[in-house]
Amino acid sequence: MATTYGPGTRDDDRPGTGSSDHPAERHFFPAWLRAPVEGRTWREFAYLLLSLPISVVLFSFALVMTSLSAGLLITFLGIPVLAAGLSVCRGFGAMERARARGLLKLYVPAPAPVRGRTGGLMSWIGAVLKSGVSWRHLLYSVLHFPWAVFAFCVSLTFWSLSWAAFTYPLWHWLFPTHLGSSGIQLYGDAGHEVYADSPLDLAASSAIGLALVLITPWIIRALTSVDRVMVAGLLGPSRLATRVTELESDRGVVVDTAAADLRRIERDLHDGAQARLVALAMDLGLAKEKLTADPEAAARMVDEAHGEVKVALQELRDLARGIHPAVLTDRGLDAALSAIASRCTVPVTVEVDLASRPAQAIEGIAYFTVSELLQNVSKHAHATRASVDVWRTADRLMLQVTDNGRGGADLTSGSGLAGLTERLGAVDGILLVESPVGGPTKVTAELPWRG
Structure with a gap:
């Protein structure tokens, strides 16, 4: 299924696995010489x-x-x-x-x-x-x-x-x-x-x-x-020992990521909905005191409080969507990624070619990976269009986000790609970035299917 958000068009090239963003060194003489x-x-x-x-x-x-x-x-x-x-x-x-x-x-x-x-x-x-x-x-x-x-x-x-x-x-x-x-x-x-x-x-x-x-x-x-x-x-460590070391490192990444997410949720609740609800309680208390002395002022304060309730509810919905969106659980990646694309600042084409759904954990990681990449497109790419492609190859879930922006993205530029690489690596995933200066940028993620 392909869905286009906005007037942009998508390239017809079939997504690939990408390559290094460093061009191969060129020589005057061929290798055999x-x-x-x-x-x-x-x-x-x-x-x-x-x-x-x-x-x-x-x-x-x-x-x-x-x-x-x-x-x-x-x-x-x-x-x-x-x-x-x-x-x-x-x-x-x-x-x-x-x-x-x-x-x-x-x-x-x-x-x-x-x-x-x-x-x-x-x-x-x-x-x-x-x-x-x-x-x-x-x-x-x-x-x-x-x-x-x-x-x-x-x-x-x-x-x-x-x-x-x-x-x-x-x-x-x-x-x-x-x-x-x-x-x-x-x-x-x-x-x-x-x-x-x-x-x-x-x-x-x-x-x-x-x-x-x-x-x-x-x-x-x-x-x-x-x-x-x-x-x-x-002469090297056994595959089992190497795997144990990798799993220990991945476990540390998962623990750190979970702790960071908890701190973010706590901060959002404290600075957003909680602060707004405290102010709402104070406004309702003042309105209660004015209810008999000045009914019109109390009505105005209740009306303002009603608006604050709507804003607080919206903030809570956004926070819940950031934890795990309900549309992803109910309707899968196609609908969830379409929702992300509709909120992007550039037109995004979404194509999801999946006959079935992967494991819930993998599906969630795929969702937040695309979300992070589209945020990078909105903030850093200066692009006029982008595309999201999702498909399955054997036992791997493939994601690819491309844009026609200025390029130059790499894993050390502070755009969140380094942290994204660690999160994907925690589940045996891979992130490949192909972003020459001047664009276009192609970011490919591979995840285990684990259906």
Whole structure:
């Protein structure tokens, strides 16, 4: 259902998920031509070269530690030796995360430290042995060694051969001057030898080398992508721990938001309806005193009090609408968003394409999200028209508010978008802002359906 409020029209583009409001950096040369000399390629190549000696140390330590602790399990010493070895593996993991952060620009958060329940040595040993993180660090030490050997050999071979072949015309003179041959020997037997020494051979070698030079960075990136998966999957916190941390943070946001809403309601009641009702009681008291002495003045005061009652009732209705509008409960998002759009200072087109209603909590968040975004349009956008689109994609509720205003909105501009992002994040929602300077502005919100 599409409803237009005001004379404005809406764009026919189907709403999308939006993108970052920062334009992509442009380069004169394409990526495939820049890759051999980019800093990223050299950092990743250095990472692969360093992986071999580091993985040799890690693998040797893990093998010796595991074998020693297994041999000592017949005695009590095997258990503390194993715990100590796992703890050292966690230390190596911290080093590997730092190396990945510096060379691969991969930021993996550190897992929670191991703490025993009672604080004693035995408690600490038990905590280390029960920690899945510790065993994943040991697994990384074992699995990374064969991969590091393979990646080291492949990357070094391609790197050295590609640059050697590409620059062969520059160092070809070394063969006749110092090695007693005319060039690199391509074939040789008892009666026949072939060397790459002619100008055509030099050009072909350089061309093949150039092709390999352009291909090698992508091979290196493919190799380091496996390292990224291993570091992120084995050396970081578990998904469960990460989820618990996110939920704890979201719970704090929800509590703070609820407290702020309660303070706002208390302030609105105290400064608005309550103050008006107090004044109304005083006016009625004065009218009561004048009822016998000056009936006409009392009638005027009662008439004024009647007007104050209407204003107080309207303020209470507005306050109740701000807490949870009745139209949203009774008729759903379509009618509730249409009511918001009708109060906006610019013409707004509303299109809601929902076959059913989401969960009440999600529906309420969607309502207040659109309300906040339309308030931003009214206050900051300087727009002449806006549109609101709501639809469902799989298990996500999609909201998009667009306007043709001046643009330049971002999450740090103080327009309420930062707080809105936190509220959406508390229910696993996402807020995307696309607002180049000069407009138009497109804000997309994704919420879980939870019908």
